[in-house]
Amino acid sequence: MPYLLSLLLLLCLPAQAADVSLRVMGSWDMLSQYQDYEAPFWQQELPRLSDGRIQAEVQAFNKAGLKGSEVVRLMKLGMVDVGTAVLSYISADDPVVEGADLAGMADSLPLAHRIADAYLPELDQYYRERHGIHVLALWPYSAQMLMCRKPLAGIQDLKGRRVRVSLRTSSDLIERFGALTLNIPFDETYQRLQRGEADCLITGTYSAYTAGFHKVVHHLYDFSLGWSVMMLGINENVWQSLTPQDQQVLQQGTAGLSERLWQAADSQTRTGIQCMSGQSACPAPPDAPRGQMVVHALSAADRARIARALQESVLPRWAERCGKRCVDNWQRSAGRVLNPP
Known part of the structure; x- marks a missing residue:
């Protein structure tokens, strides 16, 4: 109604x-x-x-x-x-x-x-x-980044963890590493994390900051998985x-x-990271909330694993959903940006 x-x-x-x-x-x-x-x-x-x-x-x-x-x-x-x-x-x-x-x-x-x-x-x-x-x-x-309640030893440490995602292709990516993906609406995510119903999430850094997610997750992995x-x-x-x-x-x-x-x-993207981790560079007013999240850089090995997952999991799954004509059109447009002729 x-x-x-x-x-x-x-x-x-x-x-x-x-x-x-x-x-x-x-x-x-x-x-x-x-x-x-x-x-x-x-x-x-x-x-x-x-x-x-x-x-x-x-x-x-x-x-x-x-x-x-x-x-x-x-x-x-x-x-x-x-x-x-x-x-x-x-x-x-x-x-x-x-x-x-x-x-x-x-x-x-x-x-x-x-x-x-x-x-x-x-x-x-x-x-x-x-x-x-x-x-x-x-x-x-802002950049879609991985944030978790507990630290990861690496991207492969996602195995068995419950991860809130909004992009279906994010599911395609992290399921390769054994993650269990959850489709939770953005406006319900804070409460679900607070209740321990999810271990991690992938969302925009600034959206996460304005929604106060830094109060319920404590580790941020500084690598964009999407936009x-x-x-x-x-x-x-x-x-x-x-x-x-x-x-x-x-x-x-x-x-x-x-x-x-x-x-x-x-x-x-930068503001979200700075303010959720309590950096002095956070441009928010002095009385605005700041978090204490730990920011982790992704290792070169993990970046390579993500690149392989794109080729071996994300693209094939999407191609199956989208069909040949769709993939052909993508290859002659967006694909040429990634792989110039």
């Missing part, structure tokens, strides 16, 4: 005094990506860029009572015009999206950015054909109804938003 009421409120919002009024579904409202970037873009920047021609009403998906996996379907049905979808939340229906952020594929943000840029046209074509959605942009959260990439899309009929001028404003505006979010992912 709360979901239906919230969605009806979004659908029934009064029209703005503008040529175009967009109904926008944003990402998690408690996180910086929405508070500091998405919401201000739709509420303030886009009206300014369009000289008032485009107005938007934005609501975070969780505030509408949604889990996040419904965003694509709502865009497809025209119930919302624009939506931000976390790729891992929609991968069960569309495994093609996993190709933008395969676990263990990009251990640096610049590499992840180049892969996403190369793969975006493939995702756009797929979503236009299958769902009637134009993909405007891709952007990440939890998000996709911004718009219903194709809505897109086609825009004038060429407004299409350009929206495309360029969201491209700028995306670039700022890529830059934010870099700084927030």
Whole structure:
């Protein structure tokens, strides 16, 4: 019932005094990506860029009572015009999206950015054909890193440990080392860790800091296993109804938003690590909470094991889910970034 009421409120919002009024579904409202970037873009920047021609009403998906996996379907049905979808939340229906952020594929943000840029046209074509959605942009959260309640002797020490993951390809990766993977919603993770129902988790460092995970896990492994990439899309009929001028404003505006979010992912990755481990470099205000997590560097041997797991476990499992055409499209786009011809 709360979901239906919230969605009806979004659908029934009064029209703005503008040529175009967009109904926008944003990402998690408690996180910086929405508070500091998405919401201000739709509420303030886009009206300014369009000289008032485009107005938007934005609501975070969780505030509408949604889990996040419904965003694509709502865009497809025209119930919302624009939506931000976390790729891992929609991968069960569309495994093609996993190709933008395969676990263990990009251990640096610049590499992840180049892969996403190369793969975006493939995702756009797929979503236009299958769902009637134009993909405007891709952007990440902070680096997805492994955090545990007790220390690991190495990556192989994950055997038998219960690990909360959000990316299915993260499961493909760590199950190779004997981990038991758990699919726990982000907003339930703290309590589950506190109750001892999970031993480790893989999540973004900044998200972990703002959610207070440093109070319930004590060891962080400083190596990116992924970036939890998000996709911004718009219903194709809505897109086609825009004038060429407004299409350009929206495309360029969201491209700028995306670039700022890529830059934010870099700084927030560092901030998350610094503040969860109580480093003096933590840029949070003096009265903000700081953790005492122990930060561990991953050994060269473990990095090599992860690289092998990508080739021998992550990629084959994903290829099986996605199919030959999907893999061929990935190889000619994102794959060329990893393995230049």
